[in-house]
Structure formats: C-alpha cells, structure tokens
Amino acid sequence: MTDAAPALPLVRTVAELRAVVADWRRQGFSVGFVPTMGALHEGHLGLVREAGALADRVVASVFVNPTQFAAHEDLGTYPRQEERDAQLLASAGCALMFAPSVEEMYPQGFATGVTVGGPSQGLETDFRPHFFAGVAVVVAKLLNQARADVAVFGEKDYQQLMVIQQMTRDLDIPTRIVGAATARDGHGLALSSRNAYLSQDELEVARRLNGVLAEAAVQASSRRPLPAVERDAYSALLKAGFERVDYVAVRRAEDLSVFSDGVVDGPGRILAAAWLGRTRLIDNMAVAAPPG
Amino acid sequence: MTDAAPALPLVRTVAELRAVVADWRRQGFSVGFVPTMGALHEGHLGLVREAGALADRVVASVFVNPTQFAAHEDLGTYPRQEERDAQLLASAGCALMFAPSVEEMYPQGFATGVTVGGPSQGLETDFRPHFFAGVAVVVAKLLNQARADVAVFGEKDYQQLMVIQQMTRDLDIPTRIVGAATARDGHGLALSSRNAYLSQDELEVARRLNGVLAEAAVQASSRRPLPAVERDAYSALLKAGFERVDYVAVRRAEDLSVFSDGVVDGPGRILAAAWLGRTRLIDNMAVAAPPG
Incomplete structure (x- = not known):
C-alpha cells in the first residue's frame, strides 16, 4: 500500500x-x-x-x-x-x-x-x-x-x-x-470509470443522484406507495439537472422482483440510471424493510 | 467384470x-x-x-x-x-x-x-x-x-x-x-436405450440403418455429389422399411458445417435420424476424406 x-x-x-x-x-x-x-x-x-x-x-x-x-x-x-x-x-x-x-x-x-x-x-x-x-x-x-x-x-x-x-x-x-459495498466520493457519488467523462458542471449534478435515491429509500421504507416514490424520484432527478432518466425503481433486494402490492414489505433496493450529456450513470442503495 | x-x-x-x-x-x-x-x-x-x-x-x-x-x-x-x-x-x-x-x-x-x-x-x-x-x-x-x-x-x-x-x-x-466410438450389436445396429421400444420386426429394419449409411459414406468418399448421395440414402432407408426419415446428411467431421462445394473434400461424417413406429433412431459414421 x-x-x-x-x-x-x-x-x-x-x-x-x-x-x-x-x-x-x-x-x-x-x-x-x-x-x-x-x-x-x-x-x-x-x-x-x-x-x-x-x-x-x-x-x-x-x-x-x-x-x-x-x-x-x-x-x-x-x-x-x-x-x-x-x-x-x-x-x-x-x-x-x-x-x-x-x-x-x-x-x-x-x-x-x-x-x-x-x-x-x-x-x-x-x-x-x-x-x-x-x-x-x-x-x-x-x-x-x-x-x-x-x-x-x-x-x-x-x-x-x-x-x-x-x-x-x-x-x-x-x-x-x-x-x-459501493465506494463513493466525499459527496456520495458512486465511483465509476465513466465519471471521467463528466465536465465540472455535470459532476455537480451527478453528485445529487445519491441524495435523491436516499430520500426515496426513506419514503419507500415508510410504506409510501412505490409508484409515487418512483415518480417523485424521477422528477427530482430531472430537476437536479439530469437530462434523461432511464429508470428509477424499487425492487426486492434478494432477486429484484417487484413488490407486487406496490409497497415495500421486506428488504428492498432502489436502482436508477440517468444521463448527463453522453454519460450514463447508475447507482443503487438498500431500502430497509419497514419496521414491524 | x-x-x-x-x-x-x-x-x-x-x-x-x-x-x-x-x-x-x-x-x-x-x-x-x-x-x-x-x-x-x-x-x-x-x-x-x-x-x-x-x-x-x-x-x-x-x-x-x-x-x-x-x-x-x-x-x-x-x-x-x-x-x-x-x-x-x-x-x-x-x-x-x-x-x-x-x-x-x-x-x-x-x-x-x-x-x-x-x-x-x-x-x-x-x-x-x-x-x-x-x-x-x-x-x-x-x-x-x-x-x-x-x-x-x-x-x-x-x-x-x-x-x-x-x-x-x-x-x-x-x-x-x-x-x-459407437457400440453396435452383431448386426451393426448402434446400441441405444430406445432400442428397447422396438418390436422384432422393427428391429430387423433398424439393423439396416448402419449398412445404408456405410454405403453412402463410400459413395461420398469417392466424390459423388452429396445431394445425390443423400437423396439415394434417404430412399434406401424408406425402402428398407423406415416409416419416416428426418434427415440423412454428410457434413464436415470437425464442426458439422456443410461441404460448400457439394462434394467431400476432407474428413466427413454422415448422420441420420429415422423413425420406426413411435421410435426415433439416430446413427452416424465417419466419411473418409477422398484420397489425394
């Protein structure tokens, strides 16, 4: 070392x-x-x-x-x-x-x-x-x-x-x-070889991806209906400056199957892919199972 | 033993x-x-x-x-x-x-x-x-x-x-x-678990599959055009008593690709599948490369 x-x-x-x-x-x-x-x-x-x-x-x-x-x-x-x-x-x-x-x-x-x-x-x-x-x-x-x-x-x-x-x-x-576990920079941005493609302005936007997902994960864990969670996260990413969002979705952590009741009822994962210029970034994080 | x-x-x-x-x-x-x-x-x-x-x-x-x-x-x-x-x-x-x-x-x-x-x-x-x-x-x-x-x-x-x-x-x-190498009975029939399905009459027919392929292999090795070899073998199988022939074909031995010139110009394999009642038999054998 x-x-x-x-x-x-x-x-x-x-x-x-x-x-x-x-x-x-x-x-x-x-x-x-x-x-x-x-x-x-x-x-x-x-x-x-x-x-x-x-x-x-x-x-x-x-x-x-x-x-x-x-x-x-x-x-x-x-x-x-x-x-x-x-x-x-x-x-x-x-x-x-x-x-x-x-x-x-x-x-x-x-x-x-x-x-x-x-x-x-x-x-x-x-x-x-x-x-x-x-x-x-x-x-x-x-x-x-x-x-x-x-x-x-x-x-x-x-x-x-x-x-x-x-x-x-x-x-x-x-x-x-x-x-x-995903390694992140001091601002929470997941490290990626493709981050090298980002301009300084794009980098500022990219660093907001993690926070949007974290906020959505908290909402999902509190049993807010997933269509609403995902829709709001999608809008938040566009508002943060991403030019296009391929997906932002909450799935079961173990096999990525959907929560068929539309709310989180066990360990989940929120996953997203979004674009800045010609660079496509992905990130994800755990969604805690609701208490009880 | x-x-x-x-x-x-x-x-x-x-x-x-x-x-x-x-x-x-x-x-x-x-x-x-x-x-x-x-x-x-x-x-x-x-x-x-x-x-x-x-x-x-x-x-x-x-x-x-x-x-x-x-x-x-x-x-x-x-x-x-x-x-x-x-x-x-x-x-x-x-x-x-x-x-x-x-x-x-x-x-x-x-x-x-x-x-x-x-x-x-x-x-x-x-x-x-x-x-x-x-x-x-x-x-x-x-x-x-x-x-x-x-x-x-x-x-x-x-x-x-x-x-x-x-x-x-x-x-x-x-x-x-x-x-x-394929194990055969005393009449040249390739041993197969599915041979157990055959009646005595069907067994007699089945035993002719090997000979038809052997004859076709000799023809193919002597550069007879493969469409003629395959057509004649197909007819011979029906004449021998097979009820249906799925295929009888000569291919390159190494990868089963076709001889694109329609004649054997290297090591080959003749392969066939044919039906007796509800039993489907397959067999194959080497086709020697033509001399020279």
Missing part, C-alpha cells in the same frame, strides 16, 4: 493464468478473483482488498469485454490505462493481473451464449437489452478460467451482481460470489 | 458428489466422468471403461434430464432402472454413481440458459429445436458439479458431442471432452 508498488506479474493467456493458479493451489493457497474492465479507481481497489481478506492470493482481470457493449455504446472510447491499472492493483495487494486479448477470449468460431432470466428482467435490460448476455458469457468464462474460491463484484452494478449470482448458482460454477 | 458386482456408492446431491471428488483429489487421483440418462447398455459401459483408462476414478451420473425432451417426446416412458444401472456401472469399474433428483438439478427459481451455435445448427435441431439448449445446460451443470479432468461422451450422439465440445471450449470449462 505504498506509492512505490512492486511490479505486478501479468499474464495474457488462459493457460498462463491456470498455471499460476495451479501453483498457488499446490502451495495450499486459496484464491480470490476480481474481474474488471480496467480504468481502475478506488472502488475496484476496495474489491481487491475485500478479495484479499477472503483468500490468500488475489488475481484481477482487466478486460474490456466487447460483447456487453451495443454498437452505439462507448466501447471505442472506454478508458484504457493498463500500466497504471497494474500499479494500482499491486498497491491493493493483488498478486496477478490477467489481461487477455479479445482473440484469447473469443477465438474464431466462438458460438456459445448464456442467458439469465430472473433478476435480469427489466431495469438495465429495458435500455441495454444485450448487456447481461454479454456479461453472463464473459463472467462464466472468467470464473471457469480462474477457478477461484471466491470472486468479488461491486454492488455499484447491483443488477449485474444479482445476475451473476443467479448464473453461478444455476450453472454450479464452483466459485462463491461476494458483493462489496 | 463379474455378475456379482460390488455395491456401488450412490450420492444424490451436488454437495455429496463434490465431497467424494474432493476426497479423491486429496488422495492424488485424477477423475473421469460419464454422464448418462440411465437405462444403461453395453455402449454406456464402454464409455465408463474408456473413462477408467483415462482417469484413476470414474463417476457416472444417471439423470433423465427433462429440459431436453419436448412436451410430445418420451420423457414419461423413458426407461428407468436404477438398481440395474448401479450394478452395471460397478461391473465396468465405475467408483461412484450420481443420481440427482430433478429438484436438486433445477431448484425453484432456476433461470439460466445456454445456447450453442455452430455445430448445433440443422440436423437434430431441425426436428428437436429445444434439444441442444437442454443438453447444453445440463452438461454445463454436470461438468461444473463433477469438476472431472476428463468426461467421455459417445459418438453415437455425434452432433451432441460436437455441441458439448464447442460449449466446453467456449465457456472454458476445465474438463477435457473425449468422444468414444
């Missing part, structure tokens, strides 16, 4: 990754895994530290997965900074960086898809219909490549976390999936 | 399966796996022996997977004979039988699908459109449950073998997939 971090071992092929992990196993070490798309920030480093608390050795992948971007999305401009990422990972206690090429992950003739129902329904899927199919395939591959005991994903992408837990359970992938 | 086979250990849960396999690993044993739907015959036992030649300990699963049967198919009548299966597996050197319930494999809320393109296109898919999706999910699960070094599948279901190899490679499931 110093500025002068040691050089981090880097592998680019699945065979090399497996050789290192197998060597760790022979030495009796448990293995933790943190998949990332690089452009690392303090949020990712928290995931690495969490994995380090749960396992003896941590491997992190850095792979900007093209199959989870739609044609009009920001695959081409998504920030890439591999050397800096390696330094940051080393400083957080990561023992190996796995940075495969697109060809290593999706060789000629690749033909398999993974679809996950349940928690993938609605929310992100309404606006990024191909997203979770891309996520599910790449995460299934990465988990099977790394064969870790535990993998840590951020709650920042809460629906993604739910989808990955569902898939891992359903396909019996023998890795425990752990969610880690 | 005696009539008085020892009792075979049986587990019904994934947790128990993993505990036995983990214990084998601790003892330094490699692990082979043979997935079956039970109703075992000499063909399955050959797969178990093949797995035993490739690994120190062999586990076989017996699970009639409902998701690979369509509503009108024979799920309800598919033969089940668990005690006899256990004896046969033990006699072939199997060390553990895994016979999970449907609830163990597909608990409430199961929501994940696996789709495999490439070799799944056409042939069986034209007539059993949901088949390979069901196969892919259950095999992905079983492979991840057993965590074997090697799994053996019969070439009798050649397209299935290709689909499973594609999926395993694409999802980086760390188990080597091996195909084993």
